[in-house]
Amino acid sequence: MSAEPLPLVFEGIPLGLLPGAGRGGSDPHAVFSLEVRAHETVVVLGDQTSGVDRLAALALGLDPAPAGRALVWDTAIAALSRVRQLAFRRRVGYLPAGDGLLQNLSLRDNIRLPLRFGSDFQPDDIEGRVNVILAQLRLKAVAHFRPAAATEEERRRAALGRALAFDPELVVLDQPFDGLAERVAAELLEVARGGEVGEGGRRTVFITGQDLPAMLRPRVERLIRLGAVPAGARA
């Protein structure tokens, strides 16, 4: 019986060679390896020059790895054809740094967009799902706002809602809590985990950032700080 593929694996990624990394004293020869198991919430922290802000894009195949590889369920997304890359990414929830909401769409339409574009759900089903997400993230009252009219907290909530639109098993959050109050960050983390099962969260969650609010630390299974790990060591 073959083992279930791991949701996310980084193998021998030389972080110092990533664009923007390797300056300011970080070790340019350090390689990063990590296995994220199902139902885990794993956080990788590092400063701006550590290359941590590139990990989410590497995982989703948005950037090619200079060496090594990033695997999602045993698949290197960057190696797939463009069409298959796009189809594969719909299985992963992604919250990019700075939210990445489309400015000409309301918060509701931003959450609705991936469902309307990438699924064959009926319009009523899509509306039902969007309404559940809006309620879960307490966005109903501001759902008609454009991102520019919403607060940073509301935008981040909407971006998380969009990442969870397909109810993915794996969620990749790039600097999701920057600038948020601890209480809000804790709430968003709970929504991202999707509730608890025996092995941990219902979803597997991979988070990158520069810092993690103290209130959240007991809620994550593993916390890795880049620079504190010896070069080449398994985190």
Added chain:
Amino acid sequence: MLEFFAAIGRGTTRRFSALGGPARFAFEAVAALPSLPGAGRRVALRVLLNQLRFTALQAVPLVVLLSALLSFVVIQTTLQTFNGLNEFIGTVMVVTIVRLLGPLLTALAVIGRSGTAITAELATNTVMGEIRALEGMGIDPYHYLVLPRLAGSVLSVTILIVMFDVVSLSAGWLATSVNQASGGRYVTNVIAALDTSDIVLTVAKGILFGGVIGLLPCYHGLKVSRGPTEIPQAVTRGTVAAIASVFIITALLMFLFRA
């Protein structure tokens, strides 16, 4: 001397290689069409309709104004310059407006209104990380952003060119009547001067002009990488490239079809 020619060669090579980017972009955009998912077609159609509203519908007053003013200027200039040419105003209108100025001015108006807006919008999307977010969600920016704008631009420019010509020729009929020339003779001259190639060329210009006006601003908007300060430069590059392309296409079509 050798160095002089080498410098010319380097510059020429650089300019021709700069054509590669837009050409590859155009190829990738068209190649992306078959992979547009079924559900995505409905969303893309809505974006297309929005683009048509902005590029075609909202441009109608400007195009009507430009075409009416142009026909007035052409007729007045003809009458003042060539005394006794009243009988040939219909022919002059077809030659100057339908064959040359109508498509050109329409294209310039659309570049000024929509080409600049497309570049600025897509450059802002890029800088704000929205394009990466779309790709991260599994939505192809070609499907959601580029193809609807390309199709909208082609349809809009074609429709607006035809409208420009119709309004100009109608305004010409009014102007000839005001100038005590024969309206009936004007209509006869216009019909006699028009031939099938005028219709073919008008449609061809609509498609080609619309194509470059849709593609080049998208290309330069999505090429932005460094930050917000690059947005005005992208708008300038997109606008200049679209204007230059429209004139080059006009010259090429004239060379091919009138030689």
